[in-house]
Amino acid sequence: MAEAYVTSDEHPACGICPSRRFPLGAFDVFERPSRDCPFNPADGHRYTTDGVPVCVHPEKVGxxxxxxKTDGLPVATKLALPDDVAELDSYLRDVMHSAAPGVLELLIEQAATEIPRNFPGVDVITTLRRALS
Structure with missing residues (x-):
């Protein structure tokens, strides 16, 4: 079995989240609990009607x-940088620290491209170092 998407105990994903058992792409992520992913009382997990494991906290898994899994979608991460440069460090810290390793690299690449566009004059390396420390 491939390594789980979330492997750190420090990650905000729930202890029962499929991201802790399956690699990225082997589970679906829904906005919230719904009838499309009912809770299975036998094992405490949520599944689609086709038996695909479902996480219902996208903000926690990053x-x-x-x-x-269902549609074979690739992961598309998109930074939504704040309008105010004063909020940049805290925004990046929250996003980077809640991201799993497979997504973190994509987020760093996006930040390196988007920060100079949105905030000319901001030192990208220094900003990312603060966010990641």
């Missing part, structure tokens, strides 16, 4: 909602 990836947007999507039917990654």
């Amino acid at each position: 990836i947007p909602a999507g039917r990654y």
Whole structure:
């Protein structure tokens, strides 16, 4: 079996989240609990009607909602940088620290591209170091 998407005990994903058992792409992520992913009282997990494991907290696993296993969707991460440069460090810290390793690299690449566009004159390396420390 491939390594789970979330491997750190420090990650905000729930202890019962499929991200702790399956690699990225082997489970779906829904915006919230729904009838499309009922709770299974036998094992405490949520599944689609086709038996695909479902996470219902995209903000905790650090990836947007999507039917990654069901539809074979690739992970598309998108930074939504704040309008105010004063909020940049805390925003990046929250996003980077809640991201799993497979997504972190994509987020860093996006930040390196987007920060100079949105905030000319901001030192990208220094900003990312503060966010990641």
